Structures are given as structure tokens and as C-alpha cells.
Amino acid sequence: MALEPEQIVRLEEDRVVLLDQRRLPEVVVELECRSAAEVAAAIRDMAIRGAPAIGVAAAYGYALAARRGGDLEEAYRVLAESRPTAVNLTWALREMLDDPTPERARELHREEVERCRRMASHAAELLAPRTRALTHCNAGALATGGYGSAVGALRTAWERDLVEHVLVDETRPLLQGSRLTAWELEQIGVPHAVIADSAAASFMAAGEVDCVITGADRIAANGDTANKIGTYGLAVLAAHHRIPFCVVAPTSTVDLSTPTGSGIPIEERAAAEVSARSPARNPAFDVTPAALIGAIVTEDGVHRAPYTESLAGVVARA
Amino acid sequence: MALEPEQIVRLEEDRVVLLDQRRLPEVVVELECRSAAEVAAAIRDMAIRGAPAIGVAAAYGYALAARRGGDLEEAYRVLAESRPTAVNLTWALREMLDDPTPERARELHREEVERCRRMASHAAELLAPRTRALTHCNAGALATGGYGSAVGALRTAWERDLVEHVLVDETRPLLQGSRLTAWELEQIGVPHAVIADSAAASFMAAGEVDCVITGADRIAANGDTANKIGTYGLAVLAAHHRIPFCVVAPTSTVDLSTPTGSGIPIEERAAAEVSARSPARNPAFDVTPAALIGAIVTEDGVHRAPYTESLAGVVARA
Numbered sequence: 001m002a003l004e005p006e007q008i009v010r011l012e013e014d015r016v017v018l019l020d021q022r023r024l025p026e027v028v029v030e031l032e033c034r035s036a037a038e039v040a041a042a043i044r045d046m047a048i049r050g051a052p053a054i055g056v057a058a059a060y061g062y063a064l065a066a067r068r069g070g071d072l073e074e075a076y077r078v079l080a081e082s083r084p085t086a087v088n089l090t091w092a093l094r095e096m097l098d099d100p101t102p103e104r105a106r107e108l109h110r111e112e113v114e115r116c117r118r119m120a121s122h123a124a125e126l127l128a129p130r131t132r133a134l135t136h137c138n139a140g141a142l143a144t145g146g147y148g149s150a151v152g153a154l155r156t157a158w159e160r161d162l163v164e165h166v167l168v169d170e171t172r173p174l175l176q177g178s179r180l181t182a183w184e185l186e187q188i189g190v191p192h193a194v195i196a197d198s199a200a201a202s203f204m205a206a207g208e209v210d211c212v213i214t215g216a217d218r219i220a221a222n223g224d225t226a227n228k229i230g231t232y233g234l235a236v237l238a239a240h241h242r243i244p245f246c247v248v249a250p251t252s253t254v255d256l257s258t259p260t261g262s263g264i265p266i267e268e269r270a271a272a273e274v275s276a277r278s279p280a281r282n283p284a285f286d287v288t289p290a291a292l293i294g295a296i297v298t299e300d301g302v303h304r305a306p307y308t309e310s311l312a313g314v315v316a317r318a
Numbered sequence: 319m320a321l322e323p324e325q326i327v328r329l330e331e332d333r334v335v336l337l338d339q340r341r342l343p344e345v346v347v348e349l350e351c352r353s354a355a356e357v358a359a360a361i362r363d364m365a366i367r368g369a370p371a372i373g374v375a376a377a378y379g380y381a382l383a384a385r386r387g388g389d390l391e392e393a394y395r396v397l398a399e400s401r402p403t404a405v406n407l408t409w410a411l412r413e414m415l416d417d418p419t420p421e422r423a424r425e426l427h428r429e430e431v432e433r434c435r436r437m438a439s440h441a442a443e444l445l446a447p448r449t450r451a452l453t454h455c456n457a458g459a460l461a462t463g464g465y466g467s468a469v470g471a472l473r474t475a476w477e478r479d480l481v482e483h484v485l486v487d488e489t490r491p492l493l494q495g496s497r498l499t500a501w502e503l504e505q506i507g508v509p510h511a512v513i514a515d516s517a518a519a520s521f522m523a524a525g526e527v528d529c530v531i532t533g534a535d536r537i538a539a540n541g542d543t544a545n546k547i548g549t550y551g552l553a554v555l556a557a558h559h560r561i562p563f564c565v566v567a568p569t570s571t572v573d574l575s576t577p578t579g580s581g582i583p584i585e586e587r588a589a590a591e592v593s594a595r596s597p598a599r600n601p602a603f604d605v606t607p608a609a610l611i612g613a614i615v616t617e618d619g620v621h622r623a624p625y626t627e628s629l630a631g632v633v634a635r636a
Contacts, residue, residue, distance in 0.1 A: 025595070136516075167599070170592065172490060172514040182596035193589075194598040196490040198454075198515040198548025202604035205550065230516025232523065233555055240554050271511075274488065277343070278500035280512040281485070286520035 002155070002187050005113050005146030009048060011060040011102050014068070018057060020047045021142055021176075025183040036065040036075035043082040043089075046174065050143020051217040051253050052112050055088030057145075059096050059105040066100035084265040085226055085285045086217040087255040113146035115250040118299035123153035123213070123248045126295060126302065127162045131210045134200060136169040137228035138180035139215025139248065149215040149248040151184055153297070158190045166192040167203055171228060173273045173282065197230050204241040212238045216249035216296075223290030223307025224261025225249075229283055235292035244294045251298045254314050261287035320473070320505050323431050323464030327366060329378040329420050332386070336375060338365045339460055339494075343501040354383040354393035361400040361407075364492065368461020369535040369571050370430050373406030375463075377414050377423040384418035402583040403544055403603045404535040405573040431464035433568040436617035441471035441531070441566045444613060444620065445480045449528045452518060454487040455546035456498035457533025457566065467533040467566040469502055471615070476508045484510040485521055489546060491591045491600065515548050522559040530556045534567035534614075541608030541625025542579025543567075547601055553610035562612045569616045572632050579605035 009018040016039050020031040031047050033039040039061030043054045058079040065075035076097075080090050095108055127133075133154055137143075140151030148155065157163045166185055171177035178194045185192040195203065203209050212234050218226045225231075225247050238245040258264055264287060271280035296303040296311070303310040327336040334357050338349040349365050351357040357379030361372045376397040383393035394415075398408050413426055445451075451472055455461075458469030466473065475481045484503055489495035496512045503510040513521065521527050530552050536544045543549075543565050556563040576582055582605060589598035614621040614629070621628040 168596075169516070170490065172488065172516060178593050178596065182593065186596070192597060194593040194596045196515070196547060196592055196600070198487070198490060198551055199599065199601060199604070201551030201554060202547065202601060203599070205604075229514060229520065233516055233519030233551065236519060236558050237551055237554055240558070274514055275496050275500065275512040278486075278496065278504070278512045279510060281517065281521070282514070283517060283520060286517070286523075 003141040003184070005109060008142055008145050009053065009057050009060060011063060011105060016057065016060045016064055018042060018048045021049060021180060022047055024179055033061065036061040036070065037078050040078040040082040050138065051086035051088040052144040052250055053142065054083065054086060055092035055252055056109045056112055058089050059092040059108045062093055062096045063100055063102045063105040067102065072100065083267060085267045088252050091252045109145050112144060112250060112252065115299040116144050116147035116149055116152045119149060119248055119250060119297050120147065120152035120156035122301050123246065123297040124157040124160055124162060126246060127157045127211065129162050130164040131157065131162055132165045132208055133163065134167040134203070134209045134212045135181060136177060136214050136231055136234055137171045138176040140181055140184040142180050142184065143215060148184070149250065150213045151181060153213060153248045154190060155188050158188060163190060166190055167209065168192050168194045169197045169200060169230065170194050171230065172197055200234055201237045204237055204243055209243055211244045211246060213246045213248060216247050216253050217285055218264050219249060219254045219296060220258045220260050220264060221256045221308060221311060222260050223293060223296060223305065223311060225288045225293060226261065226264045226266065226285045227288065229286050232286040232288045235288040239292050245292060246295045246297065247293055248297045251300065251314050254298065254311060256314070261289065321459040321502070323427060326460055326463050327371065327375050327378060329381060329423055334375065334378045334382055336360060336366045339367060339498060340365055342497055351379065354379040354388065355396050358396040358400040368456065369404035369406040370462040370568055371460065372401065372404060373410035373570055374427045374430055376407050377410040377426045380411055380414045381418055381420045381423040385420065390418065401585060403585045406570050409570045427463055430462060430568060430570065433617040434462050434465035434467055434470045437467065437566055437568060437615050438465065438470035438474040440619050441564065441615040442475040442478055442480060444564060445475045445529065447480050448482040449475065449480055450483045450526055451481065452485040452487070452521070452527045452530045453499060454495060454532050454549055454552055455489045456494040458499055458502040460498050460502065461533060466502070467568065468531045469499060471531060471566045472508060473506050476506065481508060484508055485527065486510050486512045487515045487518060487548065488512050489548065490515055518552055519555045522555055522561055527561055529562045529564060531564045531566060534565050534571050535603055536582050537567060537572045537614060538576045538578050538582060539574045539626060539629060540578050541611060541614060541623065541629060543606045543611060544579065544582045544584065544603045545606065547604050550604040550606045553606040557610050563610060564613045564615065565611055566615045569618065569632050572616065572629060574629070574632065579607065
């Protein structure tokens with residue numbers, strides 16, 4: 001059974017309740033946030049993660065602050081600054097400004113999941129029968145608040161009998177692939193195998209990968225795409241092996257105000273996530289140049305290069 | 319203080335004693351092997367690993383069997399079959415056939431370390447001042463029985479004031495980079511930082527990597543090189559970013575009887591090393607085509623393409 005949107009994040013009377021993703025799937029526990037600041041902390045500490053999902057959580061956090069008569073400017077600030085790379089935070093908060101109600105936040109959540117279903121359908125049309133896909137990180141229901149972007153596409157494609165197998169990058173350092181994507185694929189029933197991130201190249205060389213499909217944290221106007229660290233390397237490797245590389249993300253992830261990837265802030269997280277005892281560098285995201293991306297699929301359809309043109313009309317209609 | 323050869327593996331009266339590398343550096347403990355079969359188990363279970371180091375351990379195990387009057391054919395077989403990819407096992411055992419004494423095994427160990435010093439000197443000549451290197455897995459003293467191959471080269475280069483910084487791939491699934499290479503660089507005093515394997519590409523794109531330098535588990539006659547999983551992907555990424563990619567390994571790693579990389583057996587280890595709960599694939603090695611390798615450095619000097627010619631005269635003189 002796939003995860004339902006309200007299992008992932010929801011607004012109750014006086015709190016935002018979310019499935020704590022940090023120790024899934026071993027430990028299935030909910031986290032209760034009783035203020036916008038607590039929602040921001042949950043986002044910062046990655047109890048909830050994934051660009052569309054943290055946008056939804058921020059919307060709920062803002063609605064919670066409004067209902068409690070809190071300082072809405074402060075709520076906006078703390079939620080918007082909880083993580084720097086995904087544009088969905090500020091997008092969702094801006095959407096909430098005129099109508100900071102629970103109903104509006106729930107509508108935004110519902111529409112984000114509906115976008116996933118639509119983009120999944122578009123993306124599935126790109127896949128041939130018996131596709132052996134490779135995906136990175138978790139672009140599943142947990143990352144979007146329901147259904148998923150890249151994993152949603154694989155889910156729809158699986159239901160259309162187009163998917164043979166999915167290789168899942170474990171996705172160090174926090175193992176979102178090994179912990180979350182493998183769990184979601186198991187729930188949906190899709191045959192899969194986890195691999196060390198560094199093994200992707202050899203599976204490509206062995207002809208065991210027909211396409212690489214990932215989500216996105218922010219897409220610049222020219223198509224440059226920030227996503228979980230490791231995505232850029234996969235795109236280079238896919239190009240080297242002539243394997244299609246495809247990004248699936250809702251329009252809430254597209255940031256037309258950022259012309260190119262060089263304008264996307266890249267979060268560097270604590271060294272301790274990588275090593276408990278040695279100096280370490282821990283960029284959480286990287287930027288894949290548009291030239292390496294074969295298609296960007298949103299709920300509007302399949303966008304192709306030149307992305308500056310094909311993405312020009314894209315607006316997230318919440 | 320760098321590790322001494324006899325700290326890594328040695329033959330005592332009735333046993334082979336080796337530094338157990340599985341839980342280093344947190345747990346520093348020696349493992350005692352009282353038969354060739356126990357040495358083979360230590361190799362198989364990766365208490366000792368690294369192509370030259372397991373060759374040395376096998377030589378000691380064989381000498382131990384000879385001293386105890388054991389079945390030498392069986393000792394040869396169990397040691398040779400303990401792991402499939404590195405050619406050093408059979409090389410070292412063949413070297414022991416005519417003179418299976420402790421003295422011969424110790425000589426072979428001493429010569430393997432001496433090879434490392436010589437190849438390190440050759441490799442250091444390739445590096446410009448202020449080099450920022452990236453390395454994968456552990457090609458250090460622990461991997462070779464002393465001094466190291468790729469890490470030995472960085473050590474010599476550091477002593478010649480040529481190294482500014484080393485990025486260390488953590489090297490999943492067993493973290494030989496994060497646990498062993500970072501520990502060795504700390505002992506030598508070389509500035510370093512551990513990174514997730516998948517982060518290498520973004521550091522290359524940012525211009526923070528001047529060269530990639532790794533060891534090898536087996537080098538075919540045409541220069542195709544088997545090494546820890548992830549090496550091939552790094553070589554593709556290095557080529558994409560026009561960064562020199564260099565292999566440092568003793569001639570005991572060169573297998574002229576295997577014409578190309580397709581003839582090198584690739585060990586697939588237990589899925590549980592990658593994931594405790596999901597299906598997983600776990601190839602322990604990959605093959606980097608010679609075309610992606612800028613130089614192969616042995617104790618004889620720097621070999622360049624075409625490797626079929628430049629490696630043709632290479633013989634490990636033990």
C-alpha cells in the first residue's frame with residue numbers, strides 16, 4: 001500500500017503532524033510541530049525533506065501561525081530560511097500570503113499531489129516497455145507530500161506495465177534512496193535493488209540502465225537543475241553511456257527568477273553527516289547543467305531544450 | 319606516525335598476525351590466524367584487504383602451512399580462492415612455491431613495500447606544486463602491507479611540498495576511504511576532507527580537483543584496470559572535466575595473461591553490505607578502460623598509452 005498524503009504531513013487543530021523521515025523505515029513515528037518555528041526545525045533537521053514536501057509543510061506551518069494569531073512575518077521568515085536550495089519554500093509561502101487558512105494549505109497540498117499524478121502520466125509516456133530505470137535520492141511520495149515525482153513516474157509506468165526493474169542509488173550521506181525510495185517501491189510492488197552510489201557507472205557500462213530519472217529541488221530558467229548531491233555526476237555518466245537523463249518535478253520547483261544554475265544557493269550541511277571523526281565536506285546538492293538533461297517533465301508536459309523557451313510559460317498555478 | 323609494515327601483517331612462530339581493518343580506526347585490534355584457512359578467511363572477510371596486502375598475507379599463510387607440515391596444495395587452493403579479483407594472490411603464492419619459508423615471505427613483503435616507495439617517487443614527479451588530489455578507497459599502507467600505492471604517492475608528494483589538499487571518497491559500502499585513508503592521511507599530516515562518493519563530480523566541476531589518483535586490484539595487458547567499485551565512474555568524470563586520472567600500483571598487480579578488462583573476474587559481495595533490508599546489488603570492483611587512464615605508475619616508472627606496448631616488458635621481480 002502506497003503512502004497517503006495525510007500520512008506524510010497534515011494540519012490538525014493546533015499542530016502540524018508529519019511522518020518523521022529520519023529513521024524510516026525502521027522506525028515509523030510521527031512528529032508533532034506546535035509552531036511555525038517547530039515546523040522550520042523539522043524541515044532544517046530533515047524530519048521532512050524533498051522540495052515539494054517541505055513547501056507543503058511550510059504552508060501548513062504558516063497556516064498554523066495564522067490560526068494561533070502569531071507573528072506572521074516572523075513565521076514567513078523562519079520557514080523560508082529553514083533550507084536554502086529548494087525554491088518551493090518561498091513559492092508555497094507566497095501562495096499562502098493572501099489566504100493563510102488551513103483550507104488554503106490543504107488545497108495547496110492536494111494540488112501538489114495532483115501535479116505529481118499529472119507529471120507522472122506525462123513522464124511514463126517517455127518510457128519504453130521493460131524499462132530498467134535508475135533513480136537517485138527519494139523523489140517519491142515522501143518527498144512531494146504524496147504520489148511522488150520521479151518515483152511517481154515509475155509508479156504510473158509500472159501500472160502501465162512499462163517497468164522491469166529499478167536500481168536505487170542508496171544516496172549518501174543520509175541514505176534517502178536506500179531507506180525511503182526502496183521502501184516506497186516495495187510498497188508499490190516494483191522490483192528494485194539498492195546499489196552504492198558509486199556503482200551506477202558500472203551498471204550503465206554493463207547495459208543494465210535504460211534511463212536515469214530524478215526529481216529536482218530547483219530548476220533555473222535555462223533548465224539548470226539543482227538536486228541531491230550526486231545527480232550531476234549521474235547526468236555526466238548517463239551522457240557518456242548515451243542513456244536518457246530525465247528530471248520530473250512540479251512547476252512549484254521551477255524558478256524563472258533565477259536565470260541559471262550558478263544563481264542557485266547550494267546548502268552545505270554538517271561534516272558530521274559524512275564522517276564522525278575526520279574533516280569532511282558535505283554539499284547537499286549539486287547543479288546539473290541543462291545540456292545534460294534530455295527532458296524536464298512537469299504537470300504541464302514534457303519540456304525539451306532549449307529550456308529557456310520551453311520553460312518560459314511555466315507558472316505553478318496553485 | 320605512519321603505519322609500519324609489521325604492524326599491518328607479520329608472521330610469528332605459529333601464526334600470522336594482522337591488524338584487523340574492519341573496524342579501524344575506532345577499534346584497533348589484531349587478528350591471529352593459526353592456519354592457511356584462517357588467513358584465507360581473514361582475506362575473504364576483509365580483515366585484511368588491498369591487492370598487494372592480501373598477496374603478502376597469502377604468502378605468510380602459505381609459509382605458515384609449510385612450517386606446520388600442512389597440505390600445501392590445499393593451502394595454495396584456499397588462499398588463491400579467497401578473493402577472485404586481485405591477481406596478487408596467485409602471484410604471491412607462485413612466488414612462494416619454490417621456497418615456502420618464513421624468510422621468503424618476509425622478503426616478498428619487504429620488496430612489496432620497497433616497490434611502493436619507488437612507484438611513489440615516480441608518481442610524485444607527475445604532480446605540480448599545490449596539487450589538490452582526489453582518491454578513492456584505500457590505496458595506502460594498509461592496502462599494500464606498508465607505505466601505500468596511491469596514498470604512498472601522495473605521501474611522497476607531500477614530503478616534496480607538492481600537495482595542498484586531498485579529497486577522500488568515503489567509498490561505500492565498507493567506507494575504506496572514510497575509515498582507512500583519512501586515518502592514514504591524518505597520521506602522515508596531509509590536509510584532507512572526506513566526501514560522499516557522489517560528491518566527487520561537483521568538486522571537479524568547481525575546479526577543486528587537479529588530479530584523481532587510485533590504486534588497482536588487477537591491470538590487464540592492455541591497461542584496463544580493475545579497482546574498487548566507483549573507480550570507473552571517477553575516471554569518466556575526470557575525463558569529462560579534463561582532469562588527469564592516474565593509477566599507481568606495483569607490478570605484482572599487472573596481469574599480462576589477461577588481455578583486456580573483460581577477462582577480469584568481478585567479485586559480487588553480499589547484498590547485506592549495502593542494505594540490511596532491501597534487495598541490493600554489490601559488485602565490489604569495476605573496470606576502468608585503458609582509454610580513460612592517463613598514466614599507470616609502477617615501481618618501474620610511468621607507463622603511458624598504448625599500454626599493450628608500455629606494459630609489455632613489465633614483470634614483478636620478487
